[in-house]
Amino acid sequence: MKRGIHMCPRCFFCELQAETINHLFLHCKVVRQLWHLFTSFRGTSWTMPQRANQAIESWNTEGSGSTDQSRWRIVPAVIWWTIWKERNMRCFESISSPLHRIKTNCIITFCYWCSLEYVDDPIVVIDILGSL
Numbered sequence: 370m371k372r373g374i375h376m377c378p379r380c381f382f383c384e385l386q387a388e389t390i391n392h393l394f395l396h397c398k399v400v401r402q403l404w405h406l407f408t409s410f411r412g413t414s415w416t417m418p419q420r421a422n423q424a425i426e427s428w429n430t431e432g433s434g435s436t437d438q439s440r441w442r443i444v445p446a447v448i449w450w451t452i453w454k455e456r457n458m459r460c461f462e463s464i465s466s467p468l469h470r471i472k473t474n475c476i477i478t479f480c481y482w483c484s485l486e487y488v489d490d491p492i493v494v495i496d497i498l499g500s501l
């Protein structure tokens with residue numbers, strides 16, 4: 370928009386709020402489901418901070434009791450990458466994935482980033498998610 374390109378200033382997911390960094394990556398109802406997905410794997414709840422830098426700090430503190438802290442620490446990047454790819458598909462290609470597909474893409478990306486290979490064995494997926 371700064372360069373004069375006409376773009377919708379509304380969030381491509383909820384279409385209710387302005388698309389800001391904090392809304393898109395932290396507070397939108399869609400991205401909140403992804404954050405909740407990972408906290409639920411660990412059986413914890415987490416209070417979302419207002420800003421992205423606070424979220425990273427809080428997330429890393431929350432993960433101090435994690436079995437595999439390095440995996441816990443990549444979760445924000447996985448969520449943001451998943452949301453960013455989906456957002457760009459909606460913005461530039463007018464293609465929208467349903468929520469269950471977005472969640473699946475997020476988990477697949479997480480497992481791929483953890484193991485550096487495509488994981489299609491459900492047992493391996495469960496082991497990776499269980500290490501959080």
Ligand SMILES: [Zn+2]
Nearest residue numbers: 380382383397
């Ligand atoms: Zn939104």
